Amino acid sequence: MERALAEARAAGARGEVPxxxxxxxxxxxxxxxxxxxxxxxxxxxxxxxxxxxRAAAERLGRKWLPGxxxxxxxxxxxxxxxxxxxxxxxxVAFGAYDPKSGGVDHGARVFRATSCHHAPEVTGGHRExxxxxxxxxxxxxxxx
Amino acid sequence: MERALAEARAAGARGEVPxxxxxxxxxxxxxxxxxxxxxxxxxxxxxxxxxxxRAAAERLGRKWLPGxxxxxxxxxxxxxxxxxxxxxxxxVAFGAYDPKSGGVDHGARVFRATSCHHAPEVTGGHRExxxxxxxxxxxxxxxx
Numbered sequence: 001m002e003r004a005l006a007e008a009r010a011a012g013a014r015g016e017v018p019x020x021x022x023x024x025x026x027x028x029x030x031x032x033x034x035x036x037x038x039x040x041x042x043x044x045x046x047x048x049x050x051x052x053x054r055a056a057a058e059r060l061g062r063k064w065l066p067g068x069x070x071x072x073x074x075x076x077x078x079x080x081x082x083x084x085x086x087x088x089x090x091x092v093a094f095g096a097y098d099p100k101s102g103g104v105d106h107g108a109r110v111f112r113a114t115s116c117h118h119a120p121e122v123t124g125g126h127r128e129x130x131x132x133x134x135x136x137x138x139x140x141x142x143x144x
Numbered sequence: 145m146e147r148a149l150a151e152a153r154a155a156g157a158r159g160e161v162p163x164x165x166x167x168x169x170x171x172x173x174x175x176x177x178x179x180x181x182x183x184x185x186x187x188x189x190x191x192x193x194x195x196x197x198r199a200a201a202e203r204l205g206r207k208w209l210p211g212x213x214x215x216x217x218x219x220x221x222x223x224x225x226x227x228x229x230x231x232x233x234x235x236v237a238f239g240a241y242d243p244k245s246g247g248v249d250h251g252a253r254v255f256r257a258t259s260c261h262h263a264p265e266v267t268g269g270h271r272e273x274x275x276x277x278x279x280x281x282x283x284x285x286x287x288x
């Protein structure tokens with residue numbers, strides 16, 4: 001989560017919503033890390049999770065990531081949750097819960113739906129206060 | 145849907161699951177069209193919808209697609225449904241229903257969840273038989 005937090009801070013410094021994600025392999029080695037790039041790419045699908053998953057698969061030269069863990073500072077939205085399932089990661093570990101837009105423990109609850117054919121193991125609340133504080137500070141500054 | 149079907153057929157000819165998508169603007173002009181590229185890119189997030197949405201936003205030079213329509217041959221999965229919401233398209237028109245993996249009228253029902261803050265207008269069943277036949281033929285050939 002330390003690396004994901006660093007990616008989130010770097011994203012915030014670029015004016016992006018501060019969310020960071022890391023994909024690690026079964027040995028805990030970092031395969032890819034990314035921060036949110038929605039504004040820089042003008043691409044609402046450029047969430048940190050999608051970028052990290054895609055980069056990890058590219059690095060391994062294969063489309064699935066069995067045994068891998070996606071660690072992210074915020075509960076994934078439905079798009080990113082489904083992407084984690086499609087990339088077949090073994091685990092998703094997230095920091096802050098997102099009751100408004102999260103799609104894992106809230107809202108669409110993507111992994112529990114019949115449309116999900118590979119549900120990763122999920123744990124939330126890792127360094128929750130730090131992950132949430134980044135977002136709260138960012139939005140407080142935006143509101144001036 | 146004619147253009148989306150053409151993209152789906154082209155995807156199938158490349159060995160991809162035959163799904164095609166088109167983004168049109170409020171005047172009905174095609175902004176972007178794409179077929180599934182999961183195998184070619186070794187990227188499970190490279191669904192036709194994501195590629196077409198991203199290309200349309202890139203073409204317009206902005207991240208949202210208000211007034212636009214996403215037309216796709218198959219009911220979007222939860223990832224693509226949430227992406228359509230995040231890109232803020234006005235409408236989603238799809239061909240075949242997908243009771244197994246669809247996330248609009250089945251499964252996660254992404255647009256009806258509290259995690260969805262922009263729900264496009266949705267219509268399904270456009271040229272349903274043709275769209276479904278492409279997929280049925282593809283999987284029948286795969287199974288030999």
